[in-house]
Amino acid sequence: DAGVIQSPRHEVTEMGQEVTLRCKPISGHDYLFWYRQTMMRGLELLIYFNNNVPIDDSGMPEDRFSAKMPNASFSTLKIQPSEPRDSAVYFCASSQTVNYGYTFGSGTRLTVV
Amino acid sequence: ILNVEQSPQSLHVQEGDSTNFTCSFPSSNFYALHWYRWETAKSPEALFVMTLNGDEKKKGRISATLNTKEGYSYLYIKGSQPEDSATYLCAFRKRKDSNYQLIWGAGTKLIIKP
Numbered sequence: 001d002a003g004v005i006q007s008p009r010h011e012v013t014e015m016g017q018e019v020t021l022r023c024k025p026i027s028g029h030d031y032l033f034w035y036r037q038t039m040m041r042g043l044e045l046l047i048y049f050n051n052n053v054p055i056d057d058s059g060m061p062e063d064r065f066s067a068k069m070p071n072a073s074f075s076t077l078k079i080q081p082s083e084p085r086d087s088a089v090y091f092c093a094s095s096q097t098v099n100y101g102y103t104f105g106s107g108t109r110l111t112v113v
Numbered sequence: 114i115l116n117v118e119q120s121p122q123s124l125h126v127q128e129g130d131s132t133n134f135t136c137s138f139p140s141s142n143f144y145a146l147h148w149y150r151w152e153t154a155k156s157p158e159a160l161f162v163m164t165l166n167g168d169e170k171k172k173g174r175i176s177a178t179l180n181t182k183e184g185y186s187y188l189y190i191k192g193s194q195p196e197d198s199a200t201y202l203c204a205f206r207k208r209k210d211s212n213y214q215l216i217w218g219a220g221t222k223l224i225i226k227p
Binding site: 055104 | 144145147149155156157158159160161162164202206213214215217219220
């Protein structure tokens with residue numbers, strides 16, 4: 001398995017533009033998590049899915065953020081409109097069950113100018 | 114409020130020396146304790162998932178112990194090597210929490226001096 005695949009690796013966009021981050025979890029993993037890493041807050045959970053269903057989105061900063069998981073092999077995190085304070089590294093992770101560790105993707109480094 | 118605390122915040126260790134650091138978590142309603150290694154410019158990598166009091170896990174030169182009654186876990190590295198330089202994160206999951214979330218510590222940054 002190629003692991004958790006995220007794209008793009010780097011994204012530079014102008015303030016106000018829409019940004020879409022993509023994630024392909026490991027096949028057979030029932031849980032998918034979106035995290036944001038910042039200097040101030042460390043790893044911050046944004047939202048997670050179980051069997052493609054969003055379970056907890058309380059970490060999503062505001063309505064500008066949305067996430068979808070249309071099927072077991074794909075998820076997106078969208079920011080519209082983007083702001084400079086959204087600049088961070090966004091990680092996607094998947095897990096087989098509650099008793100297993102997470103496998104993280106390589107992350108997407110987002111810069112909003 | 115659940116607090117997961119790691120100490121020390123950072124640690125410099127001479128190559129070849131052994132070291133250890135601590136993760137403290139709430140002792141009530143324990144379900145699982147995770148350890149991850151996070152190298153600079155990479156993504157976190159799972160080391161161990163521990164669920165039973167008294168658990169000991171080992172992976173090469175790295176091992177971990179778990180005390181759920183007093184709410185702590187130790188991570189040990191034997192004979193530190195430069196490639197061990199990373200931030201080590203622990204994360205706690207509460208028992209019977211149908212909302213599957215990990216509460217993360219802030220990490221211990223380990224720097225191995227050659």
